[in-house]
Amino acid sequence: MNKRLIVSILLVSVLGLAWWNFFSGPAQSNWTPAQRQLLESLSLSALPKLPEDPSNDVADLEAAAELGHRLYFDARLSSNGVVSCASCHKPELMFTDGLPLAIGVDIGSRHTPSLVGIAYSPWFYWDGRKDSQWAQALAPLEARHEHNIDRLQIARLIFSDENYRQRYEAIFPALTEIPLDPVSASPRGNEAQQSAWDSLSSLQQENINRVFTNIGKSLAAYQRKIIPGRSRFDDYVDNIPASNATASELFSASEVAGLALFLEEAQCITCHNGPLFTNYEFHNTGVLAVNGQLPPMGRYDGIRIAREDPFNCLGPYSDASRSECIELRFARDTNELVGAHKTPTLRNVTDTAPYMHGGQIETLIEVMEHYNEAPVSMLSHNEAKPLGLRPVQLRQLEAFMHTLSAPLASDPKWLTPPTDQ
Numbered sequence: 001m002n003k004r005l006i007v008s009i010l011l012v013s014v015l016g017l018a019w020w021n022f023f024s025g026p027a028q029s030n031w032t033p034a035q036r037q038l039l040e041s042l043s044l045s046a047l048p049k050l051p052e053d054p055s056n057d058v059a060d061l062e063a064a065a066e067l068g069h070r071l072y073f074d075a076r077l078s079s080n081g082v083v084s085c086a087s088c089h090k091p092e093l094m095f096t097d098g099l100p101l102a103i104g105v106d107i108g109s110r111h112t113p114s115l116v117g118i119a120y121s122p123w124f125y126w127d128g129r130k131d132s133q134w135a136q137a138l139a140p141l142e143a144r145h146e147h148n149i150d151r152l153q154i155a156r157l158i159f160s161d162e163n164y165r166q167r168y169e170a171i172f173p174a175l176t177e178i179p180l181d182p183v184s185a186s187p188r189g190n191e192a193q194q195s196a197w198d199s200l201s202s203l204q205q206e207n208i209n210r211v212f213t214n215i216g217k218s219l220a221a222y223q224r225k226i227i228p229g230r231s232r233f234d235d236y237v238d239n240i241p242a243s244n245a246t247a248s249e250l251f252s253a254s255e256v257a258g259l260a261l262f263l264e265e266a267q268c269i270t271c272h273n274g275p276l277f278t279n280y281e282f283h284n285t286g287v288l289a290v291n292g293q294l295p296p297m298g299r300y301d302g303i304r305i306a307r308e309d310p311f312n313c314l315g316p317y318s319d320a321s322r323s324e325c326i327e328l329r330f331a332r333d334t335n336e337l338v339g340a341h342k343t344p345t346l347r348n349v350t351d352t353a354p355y356m357h358g359g360q361i362e363t364l365i366e367v368m369e370h371y372n373e374a375p376v377s378m379l380s381h382n383e384a385k386p387l388g389l390r391p392v393q394l395r396q397l398e399a400f401m402h403t404l405s406a407p408l409a410s411d412p413k414w415l416t417p418p419t420d421q
C-alpha cells in the first residue's frame with residue numbers, strides 16, 4: 001500500500017471517529033474498576049433482603065399479607081364504594097395511575113408514586129411525613145379526597161364481614177367494643193365526626209384505634225410483596241465480560257453511553273443509587289410547583305409532621321422499642337430540606353409517567369431536559385446543576401432508563417384481586 005493511501009485511510013478514520021464522537025458522545029470502551037464496582041452496586045443482585053420493620057409485628061406474617069391483599073383491593077373501604085388502594089396504585093401500571101394528580105373521591109394535590117420495592121423505604125410520601133408503611137396506609141383511608149371513610153366505619157366492616165372477621169381474629173385479639181352507633185367517627189374527620197369521636201368512651205376509642213392500626217399493619221404486610229424484577233440492566237451488569245469490554249449484545253452503544261452519563265457527567269448516581277436507584281433522601285431538584293399551588297415546603301414540613309404523628313414509631317400503636325426507632329429519632333432538620341422531595345426509584349420508570357411529586361413532567365425526555373437546564377428553584381435552591389448536555393446525550397440517558405423495566409418478581413397472585421372477594 002502506498003504511503004498516501006495509508007495516510008488518507010488514517011485521516012478518514014480519525015475524521016470519522018471525531019464525527020461519531022460529536023454525534024454520539026465519547027465512546028466508552030472500558031469500565032474502570034471503580035465504575036465496575038459502582039455498576040455492581042446498582043444491580044438487583046446487590047439488593048439486600050427486605051429490611052425488618054420492628055414497628056410492625058405482623059410485617060412478615062403470611063396471614064397478614066393475605067388480609068392486607070383483600071383490603072388493598074376492597075372498594076367498600078371508601079365513602080362512594082368505588083375507591084380502593086388499587087384505584088390509584090394499579091398493579092398493571094407498576095402501582096401508579098397514569099394521572100398527573102391522583103383522583104379518589106375527589107382530586108388530590110400530589111402525583112401517585114410507584115410502590116415497587118416500597119418496603120425498602122424508611123420514609124413514606126414525597127415529603128416523608130410518615131415513618132412506617134402501616135402508619136402511611138392509615139392516611140389515605142381517612143383523607144377526604146382519597147377513600148374518605150373513617151376508622152369507626154372500617155372497624156365495623158371488619159367486625160361485620162365474616163371473611164374479614166375470621167382472618168382478622170386469626171392474627172389479632174378478638175374484636176370487642178365496636179359501637180354500632182354513631183355511624184361515623186374519627187378525631188381527624190369533619191366537625192360532626194370529631195364530636196362523634198369525643199362521645200365515645202376512651203376504651204372504645206382505644207379499641208377502634210387498635211383495629212385501625214392492625215388494618216394498616218396488614219396492608220403493609222401485603223405491600224412487602226411488591227418486589228422489582230430483574231431487568232436487562234441487571235443482566236448486563238452481571239455479565240460484563242471479563243475482558244471488560246462495554247460492548248455486549250445485552251446493551252446497545254446508546255444505552256452504554258447513557259449509563260456512562262448517568263454515572264459520570266450527569267451525576268444522576270449522586271441521588272439515584274443502590275439497586276433501587278434511590279438514596280431514600282430528600283432533595284430539591286427545582287421542579288416547578290403545580291399550576292395553582294404554592295411551592296411546597298416538602299421535607300421541611302414532612303419531618304415535623306412525622307414527629308407529631310400519633311401513629312409514628314415512638315407512639316403507643318408501634319410495636320418497636322424506643323431504641324429501634326433510629327430513623328425518626330435521628331432525622332435531621334435543616335433548611336436544606338425546604339422544597340425537598342424523596343428521590344423516587346427509577347425501576348420501571350418507563351411505566352410510571354407522568355413524573356415528579358405533582359406529575360409536572362409528562363415524558364422521560366422532558367425529565368432529561370429538566371435536569372439539563374436545572375432551573376432556579378422557587379423555594380430555597382436547586383441542588384442539581386445545569387448539565388450542558390447535547391440532545392443526543394439526553395436521548396442516550398433516556399435510552400438507558402428503558403433498560404430498568406421488567407415484570408415484577410412478585411408471585412402473580414398478589415397482583416390481582418383475591419378470588420374470594
Ligand code: HEC
Nearest residue numbers: 084085088102103104110111112113124125126137140146
Ligand atoms: C386517590 C388515590 C390514592 C389512593 C386511593 C391511595 N393512594 Fe397511596 N398515594 C397516592 C398519592 C397521590 C401519594 C403521594 C402523596 C404525597 O406524597 O403527599 C400516595 C402515596 C402512597 C405511599 C407512599 C409511597 C412512597 O414512595 O413514599 C404508599 C406506600 C401508598 N400510597 C399506599 C397506599 C395504600 C396502602 C392505599 C390504600 C389504603 C393507598 N395508597 C390509597 C394516591 C393514592
Ligand code: HEC
Nearest residue numbers: 266267268271283287341342343344355356357367371383
Ligand atoms: C440532587 C439529587 C438528584 C439528582 C442529581 C438527580 N435526581 Fe432525579 N430525582 C430526584 C428527586 C428528589 C426527584 C423527585 C423530585 C420531585 O418530585 O420534586 C427525582 C425525580 C426523577 C425522575 C422522575 C421519577 C418519577 O417517578 O417521578 C427521573 C426519571 C429522574 N429523577 C431521573 C434522573 C436522572 C436521569 C438524573 C441525572 C440526569 C437525575 N435524576 C439526577 C433527585 C435527583
